[in-house]
Amino acid sequence: MKFLPFIVRHLRRNWMRTTTTAAAIAVCIFLFCTLQTFVASLTGFLKQGTARLVTRHNVSLAFRMPNAYEAEIAGVAGVKRVAAANWFGGMRDLSKPNDVFTNFAIEANSFLAIYPEFILTGAEKQAFLRDQRGCIVGRSLAEKFNWRVGDSVELTSTVSDYRTSKPLDFVISAIYQTDQVRYPGTNDALLLFHYKYFDEATGRKVGVATYRVEISDPRQAGRISQAIDGLFENSDAQTHTETEEQYRASLGFLGGNLVLLLNGIALTVMFTILLVTANTMSMAVRERHAEIGVLKTLGFPSRLVMSLVLSEGGILGAIGAITGLVLGRFLIDALPEIPVIGDLIRSFPRMRVPPTIATMGVGIGVLLGLVAGLIPAVLAYRARITELLRQA
Amino acid sequence: MLPLSYSVKSIAVRWKAASLAIVGISLVVAVLLFLLAMASGFRLALRATGSNRNAIVLQEGAASELASTFSKAAGDRVAVDPRIARGADGKSLVSPESVTVVALPRRSDGELSNVTVRGVTPAAFKVRNGIRVIAGRELQPGLYEVVVGRGVQTRIRGLEVGQRLRMMKREFLVVGVMDAGGSAFESELWGDFDDLGSAFNRAGAENSLTLRLADPGSTGALDQEFKEDPQLQLQVKPERQFYEEQAGPLTRFLRALAIFVSVVMGIGAVFGAMNTMNAIVAARSREIGTLRALGFSRPIVLSAFVLEGLILALAGGIIGGLLALLINGLQATTTANMGEIAFAFRVTPTDLAYGIVFAATMGVVGSLLPALRAARQPIVVALRDT
Numbered sequence: 001m002k003f004l005p006f007i008v009r010h011l012r013r014n015w016m017r018t019t020t021t022a023a024a025i026a027v028c029i030f031l032f033c034t035l036q037t038f039v040a041s042l043t044g045f046l047k048q049g050t051a052r053l054v055t056r057h058n059v060s061l062a063f064r065m066p067n068a069y070e071a072e073i074a075g076v077a078g079v080k081r082v083a084a085a086n087w088f089g090g091m092r093d094l095s096k097p098n099d100v101f102t103n104f105a106i107e108a109n110s111f112l113a114i115y116p117e118f119i120l121t122g123a124e125k126q127a128f129l130r131d132q133r134g135c136i137v138g139r140s141l142a143e144k145f146n147w148r149v150g151d152s153v154e155l156t157s158t159v160s161d162y163r164t165s166k167p168l169d170f171v172i173s174a175i176y177q178t179d180q181v182r183y184p185g186t187n188d189a190l191l192l193f194h195y196k197y198f199d200e201a202t203g204r205k206v207g208v209a210t211y212r213v214e215i216s217d218p219r220q221a222g223r224i225s226q227a228i229d230g231l232f233e234n235s236d237a238q239t240h241t242e243t244e245e246q247y248r249a250s251l252g253f254l255g256g257n258l259v260l261l262l263n264g265i266a267l268t269v270m271f272t273i274l275l276v277t278a279n280t281m282s283m284a285v286r287e288r289h290a291e292i293g294v295l296k297t298l299g300f301p302s303r304l305v306m307s308l309v310l311s312e313g314g315i316l317g318a319i320g321a322i323t324g325l326v327l328g329r330f331l332i333d334a335l336p337e338i339p340v341i342g343d344l345i346r347s348f349p350r351m352r353v354p355p356t357i358a359t360m361g362v363g364i365g366v367l368l369g370l371v372a373g374l375i376p377a378v379l380a381y382r383a384r385i386t387e388l389l390r391q392a
Numbered sequence: 393m394l395p396l397s398y399s400v401k402s403i404a405v406r407w408k409a410a411s412l413a414i415v416g417i418s419l420v421v422a423v424l425l426f427l428l429a430m431a432s433g434f435r436l437a438l439r440a441t442g443s444n445r446n447a448i449v450l451q452e453g454a455a456s457e458l459a460s461t462f463s464k465a466a467g468d469r470v471a472v473d474p475r476i477a478r479g480a481d482g483k484s485l486v487s488p489e490s491v492t493v494v495a496l497p498r499r500s501d502g503e504l505s506n507v508t509v510r511g512v513t514p515a516a517f518k519v520r521n522g523i524r525v526i527a528g529r530e531l532q533p534g535l536y537e538v539v540v541g542r543g544v545q546t547r548i549r550g551l552e553v554g555q556r557l558r559m560m561k562r563e564f565l566v567v568g569v570m571d572a573g574g575s576a577f578e579s580e581l582w583g584d585f586d587d588l589g590s591a592f593n594r595a596g597a598e599n600s601l602t603l604r605l606a607d608p609g610s611t612g613a614l615d616q617e618f619k620e621d622p623q624l625q626l627q628v629k630p631e632r633q634f635y636e637e638q639a640g641p642l643t644r645f646l647r648a649l650a651i652f653v654s655v656v657m658g659i660g661a662v663f664g665a666m667n668t669m670n671a672i673v674a675a676r677s678r679e680i681g682t683l684r685a686l687g688f689s690r691p692i693v694l695s696a697f698v699l700e701g702l703i704l705a706l707a708g709g710i711i712g713g714l715l716a717l718l719i720n721g722l723q724a725t726t727t728a729n730m731g732e733i734a735f736a737f738r739v740t741p742t743d744l745a746y747g748i749v750f751a752a753t754m755g756v757v758g759s760l761l762p763a764l765r766a767a768r769q770p771i772v773v774a775l776r777d778t
Contacts, residue, residue, distance in 0.1 A: 016670060017667055017671075020667050021664075024659075024661075024664050025660075027660045028657065031653065031657060031660075059495065059560055060495045061493065062493045063492075095453070156453070158453075158454065158455055160451060236561075240504070250495075268422075269653075269660075272419050272664075273660065275664060276416060276660060276663065276667065279409055279668060282408070283671050
């Protein structure tokens with residue numbers, strides 16, 4: 001500790017170099033934390049609902065199952081609740097493809113019980129359940145279109161079987177909240193409306209695209225899936241049941257490899273920080289050969305000299321990382337404003353770098369600083385006094 | 393003007409620091425090109441799927457084939473339009489098609505993957521020239537057969553020629569493998585229109601019509617007429633434009649990600665380059681003083697150092713480009729309109745040029761401040777400094 005002023009003085013000696021290095025670390029840590037937060041949301045979204053299964057038509061999601069299946073699925077041992085949910089693919093204006101958002105027709109009562117991550121107060125829930133044309137929307141979707149409770153919304157489906165002579169009209173009953181800590185990655189940009197209204201409007205012939213099945217024991221998922229599919233084995237519409245995690249992964253972008261891609265980028269970012277810091281540290285040690293020689297001559301043990309260089313790297317890393325986090329705190333709010341990236345991020349809203357990732361960011365900054373200081377530190381440790389002094 | 397070799401030699405003297413800066417810049421360029429190659433590969437695969445000479449007819453307002461349905465009667469009315477080109481046999485070149493998605497097990501892990509199944513008539517192969525059956529034989533209508541795309545065959549289990557595939561109520565025999573020049577059709581299964589229609593209980597419904605126009609310029613007029621005809625309510629688009637639009641969302645996302653990541657990483661690399669250049673300038677303070685004393689003006693000294701930064705960055709850019717070329721042709725898949733589409737990474741010359749320009753920008757920006765510092769130093773101070 002008592003050497004701290006010594007180290008800090010060294011860092012200030014070439015303040016321009018220290019600043020640029022810290023800045024380089026800062027932007028990289030910012031990028032790293034942003035990417036990791038996004039990855040965490042994404043995996044959180046994928047891993048949600050371990051106690052939930054999704055049953056769909058055996059052929060694919062493009063086919064639908066009879067409504068009568070619901071009662072049969074509910075009768076399978078271990079099944080707690082079942083809710084029909086159809087992706088509606090509705091748009092306010094079909095000629096504006098960039099205005100898309102996700103909307104589902106759901107059996108509200110059971111669906112909201114199965115998905116506690118869509119948070120409504122008791123009164124809001126009642127208001128939604130009472131109004132057949134009611135719908136609930138996520139907070140960021142409401143903000144995007146400037147919607148308030150009571151506003152009406154008209155949607156036309158892009159799915160041809162769901163197309164009606166005039167658009168379906170809805171009234172916003174409530175704006176649901178999400179809890180990104182308890183349920184990370186919950187989509188905050190959905191519009192959910194009553195399956196019953198949708199079914200009647202489309203002439204009661206569209207059927208059900210997915211049944212969301214809540215089970216009491218996640219360990220029974222395999223057995224229950226088989227039991228459900230067994231029920232319909234000999235019928236016209238056979239089913240395929242899988243865990244919600246598998247279901248979501250199968251719909252994923254880039255065949256589920258987006259996480260891999262982002263992690264790859266994060267790794268490259270880390271390597272870039274290492275290069276920049278290593279460069280700085282080796283320059284710092286090189287220009288101080290004489291000084292290190294003097295320290296050693298005065299009797300400071302080589303070990304201490306080495307740890308001084310190492311901690312200089314570590315402190316540099318920490319300064320950079322903390323700057324990056326502070327920077328990120330403000331910049332991450334601006335991200336949704338960036339076109340395209342923003343659209344994707346908006347469905348993983350309220351992105352805040354969680355404490356775990358922030359800690360990891362600082363840890364990585366310090367660690368990379370230490371690693372960057374390692375070679376110069378070892379060189380300083382090994383170097384003989386005479387050589388050090390002569391080189392100078 | 394100082395000779396170029398001056399800048400090159402001075403980098404060589406400080407090769408350690410210089411190489412760290414070069415590697416840093418090359419990584420940024422490699423990441424940028426990697427993401428751009430993914431976007432370009434996907435776009436090119438879909439672009440190759442459409443031909444400029446063809447037009448696609450969909451239900452008005454439908455953004456994809458899956459979302460479009462119209463009756464056979466409407467399709468037949470379109471087919472008699474005199475503006476449609478005719479084949480050697482005198483029949484008009486119109487291909488009515490049905491599209492659906494079937495979940496089939498992947499070869500790698502047995503997990504289900506969505507495969508597009510297209511119902512076609514023999515006209516489909518006439519309207520699209522680039523499709524060849526490279527193994528097995530062509531499709532026979534009425535026999536419940538399918539030909540499989542080359543790409544989907546390597547990804548999905550049980551699609552060898554001679555194997556049987558159950559789809560809804562019927563078993564289909566795989567009779568051939570088709571090559572479609574790397575386009576999205578290689579990710580599809582093609583079966584007879586009527587066979588698939590009866591297997592999937594969708595007899596008669598068409599999802600799209602692809603037609604060859606005698607004059608591709610008439611697309612706009614047809615679109616107008618078909619939209620206004622209350623019995624049709626169909627839209628017409630050039631086929632190539634339609635497929636390029638399908639690539640839009642993913643391509644835009646990847647490009648935006650590429651720009652965001654590379655700009656932020658680039659700022660980091662610029663700071664790194666700045667360090668290196670600063671060290672170079674500091675170490676040569678005396679030399680700079682000498683140059684100035686010899687009569688080289690400030691702008692010349694400045695440009696010599698900026699040039700040095702530029703050379704560093706260009707070296708980084710070229711290495712990054714070479715790194716990116718390693719992934720050229722790498723296969724990846726993504727979901728588009730529910731079906732999985734395979735595509736190859738494509739490092740295009742334009743993207744490479746972007747990478748090099750980006751590297752050069754990093755070099756110039758990174759070396760500007762240190763170069764200014766070098767040029768501004770008063771001669772006396774510079775010479776005194778050791």
